[in-house]
Amino acid sequence: MSNRRTRWDRLQHQYRTIRDCLEGSDAVKDQGQLYVPKPSAMQSQDYQAYLQRGHFTGAPQMTLRALTGLALRKDPVIKLPSRLEPWRLAAGHDNAPLSILIEKITREVLCMGRHGILLDFPIDGTTSLTLPHITTFRAEDIEDFSTAYVNGKKVLTKVILGADEDYDGRDVKYELTLETGVYQFQRFYRDEDKTRVDFGETVIPMVNGRSLDYIPFWMVSHEGLQPDDVTPPFYALCQAALAHLATSCDKRHALHQTAAPTPYIIGSIASDKVPTAIGAGALWSLPEGAECGLLEFTGAGIAAMKEEMKELENEMVSAGARMLSTTINRNETHETASQRTRSELSLLHGAVVNVEAALNQIVRTAAEWVGANQDEAQISLSRDFIEASMDPRMIEAQMKLYLGGMISRATLHENLQRGEVMRADVTWEDEKDRIEEDGGDVSSIIPRPQPEE
Numbered sequence: 209m210s211n212r213r214t215r216w217d218r219l220q221h222q223y224r225t226i227r228d229c230l231e232g233s234d235a236v237k238d239q240g241q242l243y244v245p246k247p248s249a250m251q252s253q254d255y256q257a258y259l260q261r262g263h264f265t266g267a268p269q270m271t272l273r274a275l276t277g278l279a280l281r282k283d284p285v286i287k288l289p290s291r292l293e294p295w296r297l298a299a300g301h302d303n304a305p306l307s308i309l310i311e312k313i314t315r316e317v318l319c320m321g322r323h324g325i326l327l328d329f330p331i332d333g334t335t336s337l338t339l340p341h342i343t344t345f346r347a348e349d350i351e352d353f354s355t356a357y358v359n360g361k362k363v364l365t366k367v368i369l370g371a372d373e374d375y376d377g378r379d380v381k382y383e384l385t386l387e388t389g390v391y392q393f394q395r396f397y398r399d400e401d402k403t404r405v406d407f408g409e410t411v412i413p414m415v416n417g418r419s420l421d422y423i424p425f426w427m428v429s430h431e432g433l434q435p436d437d438v439t440p441p442f443y444a445l446c447q448a449a450l451a452h453l454a455t456s457c458d459k460r461h462a463l464h465q466t467a468a469p470t471p472y473i474i475g476s477i478a479s480d481k482v483p484t485a486i487g488a489g490a491l492w493s494l495p496e497g498a499e500c501g502l503l504e505f506t507g508a509g510i511a512a513m514k515e516e517m518k519e520l521e522n523e524m525v526s527a528g529a530r531m532l533s534t535t536i537n538r539n540e541t542h543e544t545a546s547q548r549t550r551s552e553l554s555l556l557h558g559a560v561v562n563v564e565a566a567l568n569q570i571v572r573t574a575a576e577w578v579g580a581n582q583d584e585a586q587i588s589l590s591r592d593f594i595e596a597s598m599d600p601r602m603i604e605a606q607m608k609l610y611l612g613g614m615i616s617r618a619t620l621h622e623n624l625q626r627g628e629v630m631r632a633d634v635t636w637e638d639e640k641d642r643i644e645e646d647g648g649d650v651s652s653i654i655p656r657p658q659p660e661e
Contacts, residue, residue: 215437216352222443223348226319229446230272233264236453243450244457261464262457268319268446276315279560282590284310288571289580294339295571301328301343309342310567310587317430317559320347321440324369326384327424327570329413329577340574345369350427351381353435364423364435371395375407384423391420415577424573428566430558441555470503556593564589592626 228235228243236243237259244262246255286306288295299306316323324345329338349370356365369382378397385392393411396404412419429438471486475498483492494500564587571585603624610620621636630639 212352219437219440220348222440223320223346225450226268226440226442226446227348229268229442229449230319232266232269236264236450237262244454247458258457258461261460262453263460264453264456265449267449268442271445272315272319272442275318275556276311278593279314279318279556279589280311282592283307284590285586285588287584287586289575289584291578291580292339292571292574292585295574299342301341309344310563310589313344313428313567314559314563314589316344316346317428317563318555319440319442321431321438321442322347322350322427322429324350324367325426325428325566325570326369327573327577329415331411340577342570347440353427355435362434364425364427367423367425367435384425386421386423389421391423416579426566426569428562430555430562432562433566433569472501472503474499474501557591560589560591 225243228239240255240259244259246252247258250258284307286296295306297305300309304312313323313325324347326343326345327340328343329340350367351370352366352368353364354366355362357363363386364384365386367382367384369384371380371382373380375395375397378399381396381398383394383396385394391413393413394406395408396406399405426433427435429436430441431438471483473482473494475495477495477498481493481495483490492500567587567589568585571587572582575582575585606615606620606623609615610617615623618636621630621639624630625634634642
């Protein structure tokens with residue numbers, strides 16, 4: 209248990225670090241010495257000025273925005289049975305549209321490495337037309353979990369979640385358990401002594417009049433759907449950004465102390481004769497034998513700090529910017545570029561694959577709950593992280609293949625979809641219907657050459 213607690217405490221620190229870095233400079237500096245220790249000889253009243261002089265780079269924020277943009281460069285293709293169609297506009301417990309939930313889950317998995325998704329019915333006021341809803345939980349809100357092997361499969365048997373509600377001013381926790389093969393739900397809070405206090409009755413959620421023999425909770429990460437602890441992908445990048453801030457504080461403090469030359473006077477001079485101004489128009493009258501000059505910084509310390517900052521910037525590039533390398537080299541084909549990009553974007557590819565898998569399990573489960581056809585429930589996320597627009601020569605080549613009888617009209621349509629010439633969410637059958645609605649005649653659009661008699 210102690211190892212589990214230690215691991216949890218370490219993860220919580222990592223989650224907090226990433227959250228602060230993603231929120232930006234103010235959030236990081238508000239934590240004071242948690243991220244930027246105070247130099248030993250510095251007075252407390254000078255520390256705030258020292259901290260505020262430092263520059264916090266926005267590399268974590270920019271990298272996450274770019275990765276999320278690549279993951280959702282193409283809109284997800286969402287197919288739902290008619291019973292679940294309202295989910296397009298309100299799928300979450302907070303009435304968030306399904307597309308917004310997909311973006312949120314993808315973003316969280318990319319940066320935190322884990323996100324929790326619970327499928328549930330409202331507690332009160334349900335009818336035969338009531339739809340289940342999706343509730344999401346941040347990585348840091350998944351406080352504990354247990355697993356066991358049931359029929360040869362590793363399944364969740366207990367999950368403790370931090371809830372977005374309170375009871376008498378106390379933070380509410382959810383406990384989801386699988387007791388003797390039955391899913392149960394309990395609310396509780398912890399008092400001043402950290403003692404658990406249950407409130408409300410233990411609920412056994414029912415679907416179509418039956419209890420569930422599984423916990424409808426998914427822990428999705430960039431590494432899979434198994435309920436395991438995963439190191440947050442952005443932690444290394446955030447550590448580099450924080451080290452860069454600390455070095456920036458040192459460098460700018462040193463510049464503040466030494467950049468401006470400091471005048472000095474050697475000799476005996478009355479206190480009322482000490483010059484109080486310097487520069488053009490300021491006359492100094494010094495006694496005979498006195499000397500004056502300017503103290504200027506000549507050491508190599510600041511140059512060393514600059515070099516350190518450059519190394520940290522390179523480290524951030526390695527930790528973050530390389531994940532965004534989606535360019536095609538001049539002498540490589542699009543297919544080669546796609547394969548290379550997939551290996552370089554392993555985090556992005558893993559997140560998209562596993563988020564899609566989790567979403568499909570959820571929508572299929574929801575379809576089963578409401579008595580709809582599971583085969584009509586499907587969500588597809590694009591793996592095309594680089595621009596794949598088909599050039600005119602390739603379009604012409606596809607047309608020649610079709611005219612020569614080498615590919616079918618449906619295959620031509622699919623190829624044009626992959627080349628981003630046609631919408632990815634429109635099937636060939638739907639496209640034919642659209643053409644006919646516009647007054648076109650599909651059969652005569654591209655006449656095939658007739659064989660010679």
